[in-house]
Each structure stands twice: as C-alpha cells, then as structure tokens.
Amino acid sequence: MNRFPPWKYLLIGFMIAAALLYTLPNFFGEAPAVQISSNKTTVKVDTALLTRVEEALKGAQIATTGIVLDLHGARLRFADADTQLKAKDLIEKSINPDAQNPAYVVALNLLSSSPNWLTAVHALPMYLGLDLRGGVHFLLQVDMQAAIVKRLEAFAGDMRTVLREKNLRHAGISREGQTLRLRFRDAATRDQASVVIADLLPVLTLTRRDDGQDQLIVATLKPEALKNEQDLAVKQNIVTLNRRVNQLGVAEPVIQQQGADRIVVQLPGVQDPAKAKDILGRTATLEVRLVDEEAMRSGSSFNVDVFPERKRDGSVSSVPVKKQVLVSGDQFVGATATFDNDQRPAVSVELNEAAGRIMRQATRENLRRLMAIIIIEKGKGEAISVATIQGEFGSRFQITGSFTPTETSDLSLLIRAGSLAAPMEIIEERTVGPSLGKENIEKGFNATRWGFVAIVLFMSAYYTLFGVFSSIALGVNLLFLVALLSLLQATLTLPGIAAIALTLGMAIDANVLINERIREEVRGGQSPQAAIAAGYERAWGTILDSNVTTLIAGLSLLIFGSGPVRGFAVVHCLGILTSIFSSVVVSRAIVNLAYGHRRKVARLAIGNTGWK
Amino acid sequence: MEFFKIRRVIPFMRHALIFNVISLLTFVAAVFFLAYKGLHFSVEFTGGTLVEVNYRDAAKVETIRETLDKAGLKGEVQNFGSSRDVLIRLPVEKGQSTADLSQKVTALLKAQDVTAEVRRVEFVGPQVGEELAEYGALALLVTAVGIVLYLWLRFEWRFGLAAIIANLHDVVIILGFFALFQWEFSLPVLAAVLAVLGYSVNESVVVFDRVRENFRKMRKATVSEVIDSAITGVISRTIITHGCTQAMVTTMLLFGGPALHYFALALTIGICFGIYSSVLVASPLVMWLGVDRAQFVQAPKKNLTGEENEGAVV
Numbered sequence: 001m002n003r004f005p006p007w008k009y010l011l012i013g014f015m016i017a018a019a020l021l022y023t024l025p026n027f028f029g030e031a032p033a034v035q036i037s038s039n040k041t042t043v044k045v046d047t048a049l050l051t052r053v054e055e056a057l058k059g060a061q062i063a064t065t066g067i068v069l070d071l072h073g074a075r076l077r078f079a080d081a082d083t084q085l086k087a088k089d090l091i092e093k094s095i096n097p098d099a100q101n102p103a104y105v106v107a108l109n110l111l112s113s114s115p116n117w118l119t120a121v122h123a124l125p126m127y128l129g130l131d132l133r134g135g136v137h138f139l140l141q142v143d144m145q146a147a148i149v150k151r152l153e154a155f156a157g158d159m160r161t162v163l164r165e166k167n168l169r170h171a172g173i174s175r176e177g178q179t180l181r182l183r184f185r186d187a188a189t190r191d192q193a194s195v196v197i198a199d200l201l202p203v204l205t206l207t208r209r210d211d212g213q214d215q216l217i218v219a220t221l222k223p224e225a226l227k228n229e230q231d232l233a234v235k236q237n238i239v240t241l242n243r244r245v246n247q248l249g250v251a252e253p254v255i256q257q258q259g260a261d262r263i264v265v266q267l268p269g270v271q272d273p274a275k276a277k278d279i280l281g282r283t284a285t286l287e288v289r290l291v292d293e294e295a296m297r298s299g300s301s302f303n304v305d306v307f308p309e310r311k312r313d314g315s316v317s318s319v320p321v322k323k324q325v326l327v328s329g330d331q332f333v334g335a336t337a338t339f340d341n342d343q344r345p346a347v348s349v350e351l352n353e354a355a356g357r358i359m360r361q362a363t364r365e366n367l368r369r370l371m372a373i374i375i376i377e378k379g380k381g382e383a384i385s386v387a388t389i390q391g392e393f394g395s396r397f398q399i400t401g402s403f404t405p406t407e408t409s410d411l412s413l414l415i416r417a418g419s420l421a422a423p424m425e426i427i428e429e430r431t432v433g434p435s436l437g438k439e440n441i442e443k444g445f446n447a448t449r450w451g452f453v454a455i456v457l458f459m460s461a462y463y464t465l466f467g468v469f470s471s472i473a474l475g476v477n478l479l480f481l482v483a484l485l486s487l488l489q490a491t492l493t494l495p496g497i498a499a500i501a502l503t504l505g506m507a508i509d510a511n512v513l514i515n516e517r518i519r520e521e522v523r524g525g526q527s528p529q530a531a532i533a534a535g536y537e538r539a540w541g542t543i544l545d546s547n548v549t550t551l552i553a554g555l556s557l558l559i560f561g562s563g564p565v566r567g568f569a570v571v572h573c574l575g576i577l578t579s580i581f582s583s584v585v586v587s588r589a590i591v592n593l594a595y596g597h598r599r600k601v602a603r604l605a606i607g608n609t610g611w612k
Numbered sequence: 613m614e615f616f617k618i619r620r621v622i623p624f625m626r627h628a629l630i631f632n633v634i635s636l637l638t639f640v641a642a643v644f645f646l647a648y649k650g651l652h653f654s655v656e657f658t659g660g661t662l663v664e665v666n667y668r669d670a671a672k673v674e675t676i677r678e679t680l681d682k683a684g685l686k687g688e689v690q691n692f693g694s695s696r697d698v699l700i701r702l703p704v705e706k707g708q709s710t711a712d713l714s715q716k717v718t719a720l721l722k723a724q725d726v727t728a729e730v731r732r733v734e735f736v737g738p739q740v741g742e743e744l745a746e747y748g749a750l751a752l753l754v755t756a757v758g759i760v761l762y763l764w765l766r767f768e769w770r771f772g773l774a775a776i777i778a779n780l781h782d783v784v785i786i787l788g789f790f791a792l793f794q795w796e797f798s799l800p801v802l803a804a805v806l807a808v809l810g811y812s813v814n815e816s817v818v819v820f821d822r823v824r825e826n827f828r829k830m831r832k833a834t835v836s837e838v839i840d841s842a843i844t845g846v847i848s849r850t851i852i853t854h855g856c857t858q859a860m861v862t863t864m865l866l867f868g869g870p871a872l873h874y875f876a877l878a879l880t881i882g883i884c885f886g887i888y889s890s891v892l893v894a895s896p897l898v899m900w901l902g903v904d905r906a907q908f909v910q911a912p913k914k915n916l917t918g919e920e921n922e923g924a925v926v
Contacts, residue, residue, distance in 0.1 A: 427737030451860035505860030546814035553810025560751035
C-alpha cells in the first residue's frame with residue numbers, strides 16, 4: 001500500500017534533477033563585465049565590431065575571460081573590477097571616436113560566471129531587485145494636462161496658417177483650458193472656416209456659437225483623440241527616456257509604462273543617482289518662436305507669451321513671443337557643441353525635414369526680424385537666445401547666446417536626447433547604495449539559513465527518522481522555490497527573501513500534520529504500514545484547506561500590492577505551491593522508499609508512540 | 613522525544629467565555645490605542661523623503677539635526693540599526709521641489725563630515741502614498757471575503773464567519789501593538805499582517821477539519837465535547853508548527869537587520885495571537901453560532917452507497 005509506481009519515482013527524480021540544474025547558476029557568483037549595446041538604430045553590435053574590440057584589448061594586453069553576443073548586444077567578462085574599468089575606457093575610446101555623439105553604449109555590468117552550457121539552457125541566476133544589487137528606481141508622472149495644452153497650441157498655429165491661406169479673416173484664436181475659441185465677425189466666414197478646419201483637423205469637435213458680439217467656433221479634442229494623444233505622449237516620453245538613459249551608460253535599464261500616465265525607470269548599479277536624476281528629471285523642451293516686436297515696443301502682453309532672457313552682463317529682460325511654435329524639441333535630430341565665427345560657444349543643431357521646411361519659410365517671410373529659442377524646464381521657460389534673422393536658413397543652424405562651453409555641451413546633450421511630449425515629475429524615488437544591497441542579501445540569507453537549521457534540528461530530534469524525511473522534503477521545497485524563481489526570472493527583493501524564510505517556516509506545518517497523524521494512527525492500534533497510508537490520506541484535506549486560505553491572502557497581496565509588497569507576494573505564492581508538492585508528494589516518496597518495500601515493519605521511527 | 617502526552621480531553625469549551633472576554637479586552641485596548649495614538653506610518657504611506665546615511669564613526673545625531681535646521685529643513689533624525697547609521701525623515705512640504713531634496717541633504721551632510729555615505733534614499737510623492745493606503749485596505753478586504761467564501765464552500769458559513777472574526781481581531785491587535793509602541797508601519801509590515809491573516813486562518817482550518825471529522829465519529833457526544841476533543845487532538849501539532857514558524861521568524865528578527873525588524877515583529881505578534889484566537893476564540897464562536905452535527909452528517913440515503921464522506925464537498 002505504500003508503494004509508488006516506478007514512473008512516479010522517476011518523475012520526482014527528474015523534477016529534482018531539473019531543479020538542481022536551474023538552481024546551479026546561483027552558486028557561480030558574478031564576474032565584472034563590460035556591456036556594449038547600440039545607441040542608434042543604424043549601427044549594430046556584430047562580430048565585426050567584436051573583432052575590433054578584441055584587437056584593441058589585445059593591443060593593450062587586457063585579457064577577457066569570456067564574450068557573449070546576443071540580441072541585446074555584447075558582453076565581455078573580465079577577471080576583476082580593475083581590469084573591467086581599464087577595459088571599459090579602452091573600448092569606449094576605440095569604438096566611440098566622437099564622444100559627443102556616441103554610436104554605442106558602453107556600460108559596466110556584472111555577468112553571471114556560470115558556464116556557457118548553463119546559459120544555453122536558460123539556466124540563469126535569480127534576478128535581483130534594486131534593493132539587493134543597488135541602483136535607482138524612479139516613478140514618473142506624466143503631466144497630461146500640459147501635453148494636451150501643447151497640442152492645442154500647435155493646432156491653433158495650424159488654424160492661423162490655413163485661414164490665412166484661404167483668406168478667411170478671423171478676430172483671434174485663443175485657448176481657454178482644454179478648448180480653443182475662434183472668433184469671427186460674421187457667420188458666413190465662420191461657417192466657411194468651420195468647414196476648412198474640420199477638413200484639416202478631423203480630431204477636433206467643432207461647435208458653432210454666437211455670443212452676441214462675435215461668431216464663435218469652439219473646438220475641443222474628440223474623446224478618442226484625447227486618449228490617443230495621452231498614449232502618444234507617454235510613448236514618446238518613454239522613447240525619449242530610453243535615449244537619455246543610453247547616454248548614461250547603464251546596463252539593463254528598465255523603462256516601462258505603469259498605469260495610464262506613469263513611467264517606471266529602474267537603473268540597476270548606478271553609483272551616482274544625482275547625475276541620473278539630473279539627466280532624467282530635466283524635462284527640458286526646446287521651442288523656436290518669433291518675437292512679437294510690436295508687443296516688445298508697446299510692452300503689451302496681449303496674445304503673447306513672455307519669457308525672461310538672461311543677458312551676457314547678467315541682467316534679465318523679458319521677451320514677448322508669438323504663441324505659435326515654429327519648431328519644438330521633438331523635431332531636432334542632432335545637436336553638437338561648437339564655437340561660432342567669433343569663437344563664442346554655440347550649439348549647432350539639425351532639424352528634421354518637415355521642420356526644416358517650416359524654418360525656411362518662416363525665415364524667408366521674417367527677414368531682419370527677431371527669433372527666439374526658448375528652453376522650457378520644469379514648467380518655466382527661458383529665452384536662451386534672441387537673434388535677428390540674418391538670412392534664410394533651413395534644417396541646419398547655430399544657436400548662440402550667453403553660454404559657457406559647459407552649458408553648450410549640456411544643452412546639446414539635452415537636445416540630442418530628445419524632448420518630452422509632456423513634462424514629467426518624479427513622484428517616487430528609491431535609491432539603494434551597492435554596499436547596502438550586499439548587506440541585505442547577506443542578512444536575508446543568514447536569517448533563512450539559521451532558521452532552516454533550527455527547524456531541521458528540531459524535526460530530526462522530535463520525529464527521528466520521519467523528521468529527517470520531513471527535513472529533506474523541506475530542503476527539496478527550498479530547491480524547487482529557488483529553481484522556479486531562477487527559471488521565471490522573477491525579481492527577488494529583500495521582502496522576497498523574507499518570504500522564502502516565512503514560507504519554509506510555514507511549509508513544515510504540512511509535515512508536522514502528517515507526522516502527528518501517523519503517530520496518532522499508530523497509537524490507535526493501526527499497523528505501521530496502515531498508519532503511514534492513513535496519516536498521509538487524512539492529513540491531505542487539512543493541508544489543502546490550510547494552504548488555499550494562505551494562498552488567498554498571498555494572491556490578494558499580489559494583485560493589490562506594489563513595490564516591496566509585490567516582491568513578497570510573488571515568492572510567497574510560489575512557495576505555497578512548491579510546499580504542497582514537496583511536503584506531500586516528495587516526503588511520501590521518501591517514506592515509501594524507506595518503508596514501503598519491506599514485508600514486515602515492527603515499528604516506525606517517528607519518535608515515542610508507546611504511550612496510550 | 614514527545615512533549616505532549618495528553619491522555620484526557622481538555623475541557624477548553626468550559627472556559628470559552630473567559631477566553632472570549634480576554635480577547636475582547638485585548639481587542640478593545642488595541643482599538644483604543646489605534647484611535648488614541650494612531651499608526652506611525654512610514655514615508656511610503658505619508659509621502660516624504662527618507663535618507664539613510666552611514667558614517668565611519670558613531671554618528672552625531674544632534675549635529676546632523678542642527679545642520680538640517682539651519683538649512684531650513686524640518687526633519688526627524690534618528691539612529692537606525694547601529695550607532696553609525698542614521699535615518700533622516702523629511703515630510704512633504706508644499707512648494708518644495710521634492711525630487712532635489714535628497715541631493716540637498718546629501719550635500720549638507722557631506723560638507724559636515726566627508727565619511728558620510730548615503731546608503732538609501734526613498735522619496736514618495738503624496739499621491740502615491742494615498743494610493744498605497746487605499747490598495748492596502750482593499751487587499752485586506754479581498755483577503756477577508758475570499759477566505760470566508762472558501763470556508764463557506766468547504767465547510768459551513770458558521771466556520772467561515774467565526775474564522776474571519778477571530779483572525780481579523782488578530783490583525784487589529786497587531787495594529788494595536790504598532791500604535792502603542794509607535795513602531796513604524798511600512799509596506800513590508802502590511803505584507804506581514806496579510807500573511808498572518810492567511811496563516812492564522814490556516815490554524816483555524818486545522819481545528820475545524822478535526823471538528824468536522826469528530827462530528828462524524830463521535831455520534832453521541834455533545835457539541836462542546838466534540839470541539840474539546842478536536843482541539844485536544846491537534847494541540848500538539850499546533851504548538852510544534854507555530855514553534856517552527858516562530859523559529860524562522862526569530863532568526864529573521866536576530867539576523868535580518870533593521871530592514872526586516874518590524875516585518876518579523878509583526879509576524880511574531882501575529883503568530884502568538886494567532887494560536888490563541890484561532891483555537892480558543894474561533895471554536896467557541898462556531899459553537900455559539902449554532903454549529904450542529906446535522907450539518908455534517910449526510911442523510912442516511914447517501915451512506916447506503918458506501919461512499920466515504922471524508923473530504924466533503926467543494
């Protein structure tokens with residue numbers, strides 16, 4: 001009655017072997033590595049590049065201990081951190097000749113030093129969370145309101161252009177909140193304009209109104225267009241963030257949308273969070289607008305935006321500019337810091353084709369007039385350059401202002417990294433230093449280790465041989481759990497380690513239930529074999545019920561939890577599942593192997609059952 | 613080895629009223645402390661900035677506080693884990709650009725003592741904090757409802773109700789302790805509280821399972837006799853299991869460092885009160901709710917088929 005068919009033993013044996021295989025990479029530790037990935041869509045990390053890198057390393061007599069090339073780029077392993085740093089500088093120099101405009105991202109990383117055959121079967125070490133390996137985590141909130149406003153302003157500009165082209169006179173276009181109001185003197189013009197605009201901008205809902213004085217068109221974004229705009233804004237911001245993070249040279253960054261309007265950025269291993277925050281958090285966007293010279297003379301602020309301008313002598317004056325944005329930050333395709341003809345620091349920029357065309361037209365029509373370059377950072381705009389248009393120009397031009405060389409290099413970096421569709425605000429930040437991460441791992445594993453030892457000692461003393469069996473089953477549970485976490489590459493955090501410990505402490509419950517039940521059956525006069533069978537059978541219902549209730553709590557934590565709670569819940573839920581299997585099936589298999597094949601069993605080694 | 617040689621059935625139910633009064637008093641005390649003192653929420657819930665700094669030598673908390681005061685930052689400064697580690701908490705202030713706050717603090721401390729090393733920064737905006745509190749409450753509610761439903765399906769509504777009353781009162785008692793001692797209530801503590809809820813319900817389930825079984829076996833016994841014998845039957849397992857879990861939690865308390873301290877503390881309280889309430893509070897509640905043999909012993913017609921009634925219905 002206490003025998004499993006051979007396939008069951010085989011299956012359990014196979015599962016344990018597989019679990020061992022997938023747990024294995026965790027024991028090899030990590031080696032310092034340099035990661036090379038592409039920074040542009042046009043360049044690829046391929047074998048040709050690797051040959052170049054290898055040659056460069058050979059020339060400098062730096063030895064690598066392994067090279068991996070995959071879809072994400074190339075990773076080169078080194079013997080120690082010193083060599084790694086040297087190699088990084090060398091590689092950086094040899095493949096990125098233009099430091100201002102790097103083609104590749106060269107970043108320091110840690111790589112598992114497990115042998116290649118393990119990596120080939122996707123046996124990877126557990127994926128450690130930021131609290132264990134150190135790094136920065138940001139949660140950014142995208143300001144949707146601002147994105148919509150920006151979009152509406154652009155539409156207003158388009159409307160002005162099209163109405164001028166069609167010779168339809170309007171009496172002003174203004175924005176109020178999330179609506180645009182177009183004023184007309186007579187209804188006929190208004191109706192004509194309405195048709196023209198509806199044709200040009202189908203994403204707008206246009207309603208005609210008469211406020212007694214003027215004929216109005218009130219334009220609002222259609223709901224689906226609104227949603228579309230928001231999606232686009234978040235997507236564009238993610239693309240921009242990606243480019244900015246690439247400038248930082250971070251291995252394995254995570255940039256993901258969370259919810260409708262939030263973005264998570266995780267940068268593992270970043271040693272200098274201040275710099276990271278500076279680059280990411282700078283929500284600078286660049287705009288090119290024409291200066292309203294009439295308003296400048298009269299000092300009026302009607303229908304213009306006024307920005308401060310910092311002059312070379314340190315004084316600040318205000319510059320009124322027209323509402324229409326000629327070119328905005330997402331249309332810049334390149335920027336480099338240089339010097340102009342007078343050897344003053346300047347930024348040389350390049351626009352995309354569409355923006356180049358707009359620029360050409362605007363400069364042709366507004367020769368000898370003033371144009372302003374405005375940088376908008378954290379909701380505040382500043383005119384960084386106000387200059388007279390000397391001639392017609394297109395997609396390439398220089399921005400000069402009162403810059404220092406550092407400022408021009410910063411500015412070019414910002415422009416190159418792209419602008420954000422909508423400003424963002426950091427609403428959550430978590431930075432963990434690398435030393436604290438190491439300490440957390442150590443403490444977490446120490447706690448688990450000693451707790452495990454205490455349970456094993458107690459169980460073995462209390463239930464003798466059956467206690468040893470239970471302990472082996474508990475060990476197998478731990479093995480399964482670690483293997484599963486490695487296989488799924490679920491993020492392991494400190495609360496996750498705590499969950500491993502807690503799950504082990506709770507998993508032993510099943511074996512205690514079974515062992516107590518067997519003792520009871522023996523005391524009740526059952527034969528040893530019958531007692532084992534009855535003990536496992538009777539305990540099963542209880543084990544199932546109690547684990548399901550625990551799982552309910554675990555699942556609701558998983559659904560509603562975030563951050564540290566989620567890390568706990570994932571491990572907790574997985575641990576409950578592995579513990580049911582190991583404490584019932586694996587321990588039974590061991591007991592069956594030990595007792596099931598004996599013809600006669602005088603008594604069970606499960607501690608004292610002699611008393612009645 | 614054998615700890616418990618219980619030869620007689622212990623008449624737990626005779627003292628049922630006393631157990632419930634004790635537990636009611638603890639509950640009332642916990643509610644009182646919760647209302648009077650309130651929970652000391654971590655920055656994760658309230659929003660704010662938290663900076664953990666490590667010094668080479670013992671940190672001078674007073675000097676750090678003065679430095680921050682001078683810079684116009686109202687912060688709470690305290691030692692964390694060891695004398696060389698300091699935790700600085702800064703509340704959310706309107707108009708203050710929170711994202712730069714941690715950098716400002718770091719710069720100030722570095723200027724004062726070059727050995728200052730920032731080990732951890734946590735900044736949570738107020739809107740995130742509110743959401744977390746909301747989701748925490750929701751998780752608690754869903755867990756409670758889920759457990760009641762499961763026990764209802766598996767046993768009887770009386771068991772589900774009794775278990776959840778007994779165990780929710782554990783949750784309140786844990787929170788009461790955190791309010792009384794003003795221990796920091798953080799996200800990991802919330803996780804611990806919910807894990808305890810699942811864990812102590814599991815304890816009640818073990819007892820209930822035995823109650824159901826005994827109703828079928830002991831045809832002539834009264835309800836309280838059935839419950840007494842059920843509790844006596846599982847008491848040894850209860851103590852051993854909890855001992856093992858507590859051993860694990862204790863090592864966490866000893867070796868887990870300050871990051872896991874309150875997590876382990878919440879579990880410890882939860883485990884201790886969990887034993888008490890799930891055994892000595894839930895069972896009398898089931899009795900008073902009017903549990904009866906007829907609810908478990910199926911009609912004789914079914915017995916004729918010769919089927920085992922073990923395991924019951926899902």
